[in-house]
Amino acid sequence: MLRSDSEKLVRKVMAKFVDEEVIPVATELDNKGEFPYHLFRKLADMGVLGIRYPKKVGGSGGNTTLYCICVEELARGLMSLAAITAMQCLMATDGLYRYGTKEMHEKYLRPAFRGEKIGAFQLTEPEAGSDLSNVRTLATKVEDGWVINGMKTWSTSGPIGSFHTVLTQTDPDKGLKGLMFFFIPADTPGFSHSKKFDTLGTRTSSLSEIYFNNCHVPDEYMLGELGRGLDVLLTILAEIRIMTACLAIGLLRAAMDDSIRYCKERVQFGKQIGKYQLVQAKIANMAVNLEAGKLMCYKVTHLIDNNVPCLNEASMAKYFTVESACSACDEATRIYGAYAYSMEYAVQRYYRDNRFLLYGGGTHEVLQTTIARQYLR
Amino acid sequence: MDIIVLIKQVPDTTDVKLDPKTGSLIREGVESIINPDDRHALEAAVNLKEEKGGKVTVISMGPPQAIDAISEALGMGADEGILLSDKAFAGADTWATSFTLGKAIEKVGKYDLVICGRQAIDGDTAQIGPQVAEYLRVPQVTYVCGIEKVGRKKIVLKRRLEDGFERVQCPLPALLTVIKEVNVPRFPRLGGLIDACGEKANIKVWNAADIGAQTRDVGLEGSLTHVIKTFAPKFKRQGEILEGESKEVVNTLVDKLVENNLI
Numbered sequence: 001m002l003r004s005d006s007e008k009l010v011r012k013v014m015a016k017f018v019d020e021e022v023i024p025v026a027t028e029l030d031n032k033g034e035f036p037y038h039l040f041r042k043l044a045d046m047g048v049l050g051i052r053y054p055k056k057v058g059g060s061g062g063n064t065t066l067y068c069i070c071v072e073e074l075a076r077g078l079m080s081l082a083a084i085t086a087m088q089c090l091m092a093t094d095g096l097y098r099y100g101t102k103e104m105h106e107k108y109l110r111p112a113f114r115g116e117k118i119g120a121f122q123l124t125e126p127e128a129g130s131d132l133s134n135v136r137t138l139a140t141k142v143e144d145g146w147v148i149n150g151m152k153t154w155s156t157s158g159p160i161g162s163f164h165t166v167l168t169q170t171d172p173d174k175g176l177k178g179l180m181f182f183f184i185p186a187d188t189p190g191f192s193h194s195k196k197f198d199t200l201g202t203r204t205s206s207l208s209e210i211y212f213n214n215c216h217v218p219d220e221y222m223l224g225e226l227g228r229g230l231d232v233l234l235t236i237l238a239e240i241r242i243m244t245a246c247l248a249i250g251l252l253r254a255a256m257d258d259s260i261r262y263c264k265e266r267v268q269f270g271k272q273i274g275k276y277q278l279v280q281a282k283i284a285n286m287a288v289n290l291e292a293g294k295l296m297c298y299k300v301t302h303l304i305d306n307n308v309p310c311l312n313e314a315s316m317a318k319y320f321t322v323e324s325a326c327s328a329c330d331e332a333t334r335i336y337g338a339y340a341y342s343m344e345y346a347v348q349r350y351y352r353d354n355r356f357l358l359y360g361g362g363t364h365e366v367l368q369t370t371i372a373r374q375y376l377r
Numbered sequence: 378m379d380i381i382v383l384i385k386q387v388p389d390t391t392d393v394k395l396d397p398k399t400g401s402l403i404r405e406g407v408e409s410i411i412n413p414d415d416r417h418a419l420e421a422a423v424n425l426k427e428e429k430g431g432k433v434t435v436i437s438m439g440p441p442q443a444i445d446a447i448s449e450a451l452g453m454g455a456d457e458g459i460l461l462s463d464k465a466f467a468g469a470d471t472w473a474t475s476f477t478l479g480k481a482i483e484k485v486g487k488y489d490l491v492i493c494g495r496q497a498i499d500g501d502t503a504q505i506g507p508q509v510a511e512y513l514r515v516p517q518v519t520y521v522c523g524i525e526k527v528g529r530k531k532i533v534l535k536r537r538l539e540d541g542f543e544r545v546q547c548p549l550p551a552l553l554t555v556i557k558e559v560n561v562p563r564f565p566r567l568g569g570l571i572d573a574c575g576e577k578a579n580i581k582v583w584n585a586a587d588i589g590a591q592t593r594d595v596g597l598e599g600s601l602t603h604v605i606k607t608f609a610p611k612f613k614r615q616g617e618i619l620e621g622e623s624k625e626v627v628n629t630l631v632d633k634l635v636e637n638n639l640i
């Protein structure tokens with residue numbers, strides 16, 4: 001039977017969207033630092049926000065590979081838009097989809113796919129970054145549900161989110177085994193947030209601290225089975241890491257595309273700078289890392305789509321592609337010379353945005369440690 | 378309202394390069410897309426369907442890879458896709474192409490409107506729409522830039538002329554060719570696109586026999602014109618674009634005209 005390849009077509013459509021709608025306005029949006037609601041709504045109209053979810057809950061019926069293709073293409077245009085879209089599709093909604101009731105799906109999940117409600121995902125606390133066993137936000141059982149007290153920091157969409165998936169501690173004596181995720185709508189009494197952080201990169205994202213002061217939620221807002229909170233995270237951890245890796249691939253491509261263009265434009269000593277071998281070496285390194293990174297990433301997405309465990313491969317892909325993207329963005333700022341230092345060109349934005357990829361989904365020191373552990377045990 | 382949209386898959390460039398030896402298009406490294414005008418034709422059809430109900434069928438004649446154009450059209454909201462693909466269709470001129478498309482439309486049967494793009498960016502003749510209308514013996518309105526009123530029996534359209542607009546009322550069924558001013562095409566929805574790639578997609582592939590055509594009437598054999606030679610014209614004259622503030626540009630222009638003894 002003659003049929004098109006969905007991966008090829010989804011990429012083609014997303015690439016066209018990014019080329020026509022995102023790239024022309026990206027640097028301006030970033031300089032303004034406002035969340036691009038209009039682009040987010042367009043992505044919703046295209047069904048991007050529900051790409052990983054089945055049609056029966058309002059999704060687009062895609063899978064992890066198609067999801068990662070979307071975020072890769074978006075990251076080529078504007079990292080903060082890509083990151084928020086990636087979050088909306090996965091971390092902010094997966095618990096809600098898996099463990100939420102039908103009513104919660106109607107009230108929050110479908111509107112999230114339509115771009116009407118923005119979701120957020122909260123692990124990090126002032127004392128708990130890489131070390132999640134130190135989470136102190138406390139969930140206390142009461143007769144008709146749970147009461148949440150504490151705070152989170154580095155909350156992407158903290159100030160603009162309509163609902164939050166929040167990691168809490170239900171029993172400090174149990175450490176990691178006491179962790180549980182709760183679904184907390186932003187209009188729950190006792191919920192508040194700080195001012196938006198002033199950040200180095202991904203400047204159209206809104207990051208803040210968020211606070212829970214006796215936030216009361218019903219029992220069905222506990223996501224998953226009591227005592228299995230960590231499993232909720234582990235279910236999607238490989239996917240979080242590979243998504244981050246695909247954001248890196250998108251950024252690497254942006255840095256590489258701009259570098260190639262500039263290599264052909266800029267003439268010094270009577271020659272295009274791309275004719276100099278030392279500049280060629282930079283392009284060659286970008287190209288090799290891109291090719292290797294793509295192979296790693298889409299191997300992992302296909303493993304996930306076939307339900308094969310692959311956390312270690314996903315960690316390696318995240319580590320490799322993010323380091324490659326950081327190196328490509330660095331090299332791009334050298335190829336552009338002083339013009340990389342001007343806010344008019346996109347290269348400065350790539351250079352700032354690449355830092356964001358280092359932390360989310362696990363720092364590289366932690367990833368290296370867990371990768372090595374697989375071989376040294 | 379049942380609407381048939383004719384779409385063509387074309388190489389993604391208006392700057393088509395020819396192989397100097399063979400004279401044929403160099404397609405390597407050039408992505409294929411739905412002909413830009415045809416996206417507007419699709420948008421017009423899907424809009425009308427959303428407003429009036431009914432069904433949108435897309436038809437394309439092309440090689441097997443033109444399936445991608447059909448799938449994308451389904452992603453944009455078309456209900457059914459028909460790919461006309463057969464080795465016998467190869468090498469068709471506009472006459473044979475129009476005949477083949479006309480036969481396929483007859484096989485589909487019921488329609489209120491056929492919508493085409495004005496012109497394909499590769500073949501560039503703008504002949505297909507009018508020729509298909511002639512074949513079907515339905516009225517045609519070309520260069521449509523606005524669809525103003527749609528009734529059960531007639532339609533009111535705005536068409537662009539060189540020096541203005543014309544408002545035309547036309548009985549249905551009819552054939553329209555549209556230009557890009559008619560609307561802003563939507564991006565395909567990924568859900569529809571994914572479905573279009575699945576086994577259950579509403580896509581048919583028809584060959585010459587399926588549309589009841591003899592091989593002598595289609596493709597190279599059915600073509601009335603024969604291409605003797607194709608070549609890329611050599612541009613001897615090189616234009617120059619002046620940039621900058623208008624005052625400065627005008628001064629440079631005058632200097633240049635004087636310099637060349639033109640004024």
Ligand SMILES: Cc1cc2nc3c(=O)[nH]c(=O)nc-3n(C[C@H](O)[C@H](O)[C@H](O)COP(=O)(O)OP(=O)(O)OC[C@H]3O[C@@H](n4cnc5c(N)ncnc54)[C@H](O)[C@@H]3O)c2cc1C
Binds near residue numbers: 121130
């Ligand atoms: C733009 C942005 C958006 C974010 N969005 C969110 C969000 O939406 N939700 C959320 O929950 N969090 C978010 N974060 C926070 C992010 O997840 C954390 O930064 C990350 O978990 C690391 O924690 P930390 O920054 O506190 O670093 P720390 O854990 O304090 O690490 C500091 C340094 O110590 C190293 N280190 C720590 N432990 C070890 C170890 N065992 N071995 C070796 N080295 C170690 C680290 O590698 C790092 O170099 C965001 C961060 C940024 C920058």
Ligand SMILES: Cc1cc2nc3c(=O)[nH]c(=O)nc-3n(C[C@H](O)[C@H](O)[C@H](O)COP(=O)(O)OP(=O)(O)OC[C@H]3O[C@@H](n4cnc5c(N)ncnc54)[C@H](O)[C@@H]3O)c2cc1C
Binds near residue numbers: 469496
């Ligand atoms: C004299 C002559 C000889 C030719 N000989 C050859 C040849 O030997 N080999 C060869 O490969 N090509 C040949 N061609 C090109 C081929 O005939 C045309 O590409 C084709 O007929 C469509 O014409 P066009 O591209 O000019 O479309 P236009 O008339 O510019 O297209 C207008 C609209 O018609 C519709 N349309 C056009 N083509 C299709 C299609 N295939 N399926 C569905 N809808 C369509 C679209 O809506 C499009 O927007 C020849 C063309 C000419 C004029």
